[in-house]
Amino acid sequence: MKGAIIGDIVGSIYEFHNIKTKDFPLFSPNCFFTDDTVMTVAIAAALETAGKDAPDAVISRWMLKMMRGYGRTYPDRGYGGMFRRWLEDRHPRPYYSSGNGSAMRVSPVAWFARSMEECEKLARMSAEITHNHPDGICGAQATAGAVYLALHGGTKDDIMNYVSRYYDWDFCLDEIRPTYTFDHFASINEGTVPYAVEAFIESESFEDAIRNVISIGGDSDTLAAITGAIAEAYYGVPDELWEQAKVFMDDGGGLADTVERFYTLKDITKQGGGQ
Template structure:
């Protein structure tokens, strides 16, 4: 898998977990599965919004807000500038965000200097090993990953210490940094923990070894999951006991308690493991939010761009798609239509749109799903994306929606999905499906050999 797929998976997976878990925060265990016993792929999904603070569906919380502030500081200052990060955090806190941890609020509102505020809070006898520094660390883990184990663990401690004076929190962040560094390289999380533990401060090593051990379970926790130990321990537990991003997130949200933060941390690790293609598009498509005290609204394309910049592509710019041919939508199968980028953008608003390319932003349709599919041979999991798209299409059709599928030119990626749809719904062979689509959509493109191979494999499955 290309590294950039894993980097995007980590950053966006973290925000997905945050937004997905937010409505269930401080609730009992099992609430998520009780409400969603099976995947909700239609017009209404598990990105349901609500909760005690009335989040919008897909809206991220303070976990991601602080992560974005850290990320922008790293990119703009070309490295870690503790004073700048702290100033951004303080400006955010002064703007009265709807959700902010008690400890973080106390430190940022103390009027003490950036390099002593958290330490003084801890020295005064306040509990300081919450998960508030762990939840925001994914951008820094990405940024420092190429610098190696010791450098990334040291950076994690320094970032944690800006708001959390207890060294135990910093050691948890250091382990998280190293695990994410290894996952981004395609390695194993448990092996990363083993290698990280000798670098953990001696007075904290035994407890972190116990919480991060493969035998540990959330019910073994001695603190609530608002503390740093069970948050990271639960994320690692979910990673071991799941095969997919979706399974991992369901496990940790069903634990109850501090669901947004535990899911945020889990989402980063599971997203790095699966890559961006492994995160359900019904969740990524609706991600959004604002950072109080700062201008602008964040959406999925902004997070993709930020992921590239954090991973070393400093000059990456927002994507502005060129003009396509503006092909008029055409019905290729009952209730399933095809178009190109501009044809879809200008289509009737009652379409449920499935976008298979970068769009430069949302269209304004009530339902728009944004799939991650590249028109070359670098897609690590075409089958995973194809299953995700087809399952959502089926659910949207069951909800009575006309589904409009498009990519930039309406040719190759669009053709792959349309042919797979006919194979699944009508039992056609790959050749029969190709002939049917070509007869109804003359813009079909067949140049991508990896798509041809994926379609043949789809037929065998």
């Protein structure tokens, strides 16, 4: 979850100004948190409020409530048009999106879940509030499952094999870096999740994973949020990077406090990375 937020903040200035190199300042004064961070925190707040043993319907209601509450508190953070309309609708309904918004926000469910089955179920629930298209659900489940495996001792091969249940890909970053760009394909889960996973697979550390994924271009903040979520679970997040990220979240709204409180919940523990 911290990894997703760091990735979002680092990638925020490159979303529409892609770079094709790993050599860049990790945090720029112009960085900011986007909708990826806001919705990730909203899902964490919903899980915290509902509690471990709440019925599915209760968890779903809290997810919807927190997503709308946080979204309205932070209204200018780069939401897509359909999501903005959903926030404003008096009677919100899912809008059958296959976009990558379901994957960018899902990482808290992997920390909260007590089994892979529960992780996949919670991921589906978090997606279906808005992204009830099958591809929207797949993106959330693939991402959450990858994070869950990394948290519980999975190797990179385990993670790659798991995500391959949802997506087929056969490329390395060097092959796609020259041509991968921010187009419609890069804003849907099929065009996001495998690329984010590959950036993690080819990494040597948390920071290297973030640099990998930024260097390919595309929807940089969302790609880096997904890669960062998996990389955190596998490598951990250096304290100094989280402290730097919190500077960009110090807006009086308590986002960082919600994140840190979430990690103190009973049973929210890293069981051992796959290193």
